[in-house]
Amino acid sequence: MDWKKLSTTKITEVYSRLFLNLCYICHTKAKTTLCQSCKQGLPSNHTHCLQCKRPTYVSNILCGQCQSTPPAYQVCVAPYRFEGIIKNLIHGVKFNQRNHYIRPLTTLLSEHLMESYSGKHWPEQLLYVPSHPSRIKERGFCQTKALATQLTRELRHQLGDKCPSLTKKNPIKKIKNTQAQHSLSRKERLKGPKNSYVITSPIAKHIALFDDVMTTGSTIEHCTKLLLAAGAEQVDIWVIARTPDKEHQI
Template sequence: MDWKKLSTTKITEVYRGLFFNRCYICHAKAKNTLCQHCKQGLPTNHTHCHQCKRPTHTHNILCGQCQSNPPAYQVCVAPYQFEGVIKTLIHGIKFNQRNQYIRPLTFLLSEQLIESYLDQSWPEQLLYVPSHPSRIKERGFCQTKAMATQLTRELKQHLGDKCPNLPKKNPIKKIKNTQAQHSLSRKERLKSPKNSYLITPPTAKHIALFDDVMTTGSTIEHCTKLLLAAGVEQVDIWVIARTPDKEYKPQAKQTV
């Protein structure tokens, strides 16, 4: 018997029992990263465009944008709307160094991904939309890289060798330091990503492209087209949240 391995395993179990089995929002006891009460209060993206996952009032339709100008990707997973608690957690990571929120967010996304890919082949490689080096220096880290790393760990537990590989060097680089997206109007966002990214040709043919939030979809679309031009055959989009259009108003829940 490998006593060293056994003791390490036991220490890990005790550590997880003491510090990980708590809800990251209310700190109540929880089997996973969030308790059932907090999880039920999240703004799920139930009704959305079939293609780009833009929130709509009707499920499984194509929005006007996708009808007039279909995106370059075929698969998009975006389980939440960028509102309420989800928005608070993501902003906490990006602007307040709340890196502890990375784990619950990536856990939630991994749950949705496992469900979404039951009848589909998994991508071979996971890439992420990076920040500009000056923005990384300002924040002290690249949040999408940290999230993609944790997401890979979550998926590895369930998929084993089928888990998409996260390369040590991301082939996507942001070469133009554009203004922060949250400070731009929709029209400015649509113009912003052009010529902002550079692709070093990746080796995989089927790639998952991760970003924390998709708003207009212009950055995702731009990077997808660059990947396809570099020889990738299929790009799947993985985002935690999708930003509703300004005119979108969620329907009130009916009470009995």
């Protein structure tokens, strides 16, 4: 009998039982990262614009912005509203060093992606909207890179070779250190992204562009246009949450 292998297996089983098989929010027993009770409390983005996934009161419509100025992307996956539990989890990662929340967030997004792309072609490459180097130094890490890395691991486990590739060096670089988005008004956010990003290396034809939250959509739109100009033929948007307009917030 291989006692070394047996002891390692048992330690792994005990560790999983004590620490991994628990809900990340309420710490009750759970087979996945969140228990059913906590999942039921998530702010799902049920009613939204068909194109940009902006939360609305009525489903199956195009919002006024998409009717007047259609976005450069055609596909957008944004399963949650940026409020409640989802907002707390994302803020925990970004501002409070709670990196253990990355796993439940990416698990939730991967589940929706598997459903959204059922029977469809997956993107070839996964890119993320990066932070400025000075912001990364201040925070200690780039949260979108960390989230995209874990998301790729989870998708690869389910998709194998069909999983979009995540390059070691992200082709999108932020060259202008803009003010933190959460501290800006909507008008200021719409002005902010111009000339803030560049594409520094070759990209695939079909891209998935990831960000944690989409608010006005100006950053996503700017990066999408840069990718299309750099040779991409299709850019799909993947975000965990979409911020409701003030009139739609509960």
